[in-house]
Amino acid sequence: MAGGWAMLPILICSAVALAIVLERCWTLRRKSVLPPGLGDEVRTWARSGQLDPAHLATLAAGSPLGELLASAVAVRNRPRELIKERIEDTGRHVVHNMERYLNTLGTIALIGPLLGLLGTVIGLIRMFLDVMKGGVGDPMKMAGGIGEALICTATGLVVAIPAYVLHRYFRSKVAGYCVEMEKQATSLLDELTLNAPAPAAPRARRAAAAPTESSAG
Template sequence: MAGGWAMLPILICSAVAVAIVLERCWTLRRSSVLPTGLGNEVLNWARSGQLDPAHLTTLANGSPLGELLASALAVRNRPRELIKERIEDTGRHVVHRMERYLNTLGTIALIGPLLGLLGTVIGLIRMFLDVMKGGVGDPMKMAGGIGEALICTATGLVVAIPAYVLHRYFRSKVAGYCVDMEKQATALLDELTIAAPAAARPRRAASASTEPSAG
């Protein structure tokens, strides 16, 4: 309470930042976003062609990578451009969810020092108004008042610096995940593009063999 009323919003920002960091640390675990071996497993599913809607639903609900790959498998019989468009559209939604609350964390990193500065300025104004009314009085008391006013600035920086560092860390982590997910989605897209013409050739050959010969 030595910093005055401005300490309250700073402490609230601190509690929100801690909650966001803990939630993002849990949600953005690599095992949760990019399960080991899932990309190769989905490639094997695509090669076997044994995919049903229930299977795709389970895949999509399992992880962000699974959701991305399931979106491609759902339109696996369509042209390459349509599959690619579906992957990009799903990818935007997946990235948006992975970046959830990060803007709030960045805002806390921005306003933390400003709230601290505001509390300090208000404290100094109040102290100088007291000096104008009652005179300088005890210099030690004045120095103590300045120290109390600066508590807000120090507290704001203590909250803002870790928030900014962790905001940049989570942003970098999401960007790295996006690169890995793009690689695996591209590999699946190539597999689906190669498999589609190969599956179409036997059907064309069978239809041709059933046509009556001329003459």
């Protein structure tokens, strides 16, 4: 309460930032995004033909990497360029989901010091208006008023600095995941196209349904 009404939005920002950090820490766990051995398992499924729709639906719902690989397997009979395009489209959706709420966290890191500065400026204005009305009076009281006004700035920085650091951390973590997911998707794309068995050549038609009689008899 010493910081005035400007402390309220700062405290709200701190609560929102804490909720985002906890949610992202849980969602962006490595085993949740990149389950160990999933890429090799999907490539084995592709080689053995275990790719029924129910299997693909379970794969897509399991993890972001599974969703990316399932999108490629779902169009495995298409040309390579079409499979690659589907992977890219799904990849943008997956990255968007992994970066969910990070813009909000970055906004909190930006406005935290500004809210603190606003509270400080308002507090100083109020203090100087009181001085204009009643004079300087007790210098210790004036110093205490300045200290109370600076509480907002300090609180804003305490909220903004961790929010900025964690925002950068989560962004770099997502970028690292994207690189590994791209490697797995490329390996699966090669498995589906380069290593796919070539279609059997059509059998040559017989020259005639039955042997023709020679003209000589």
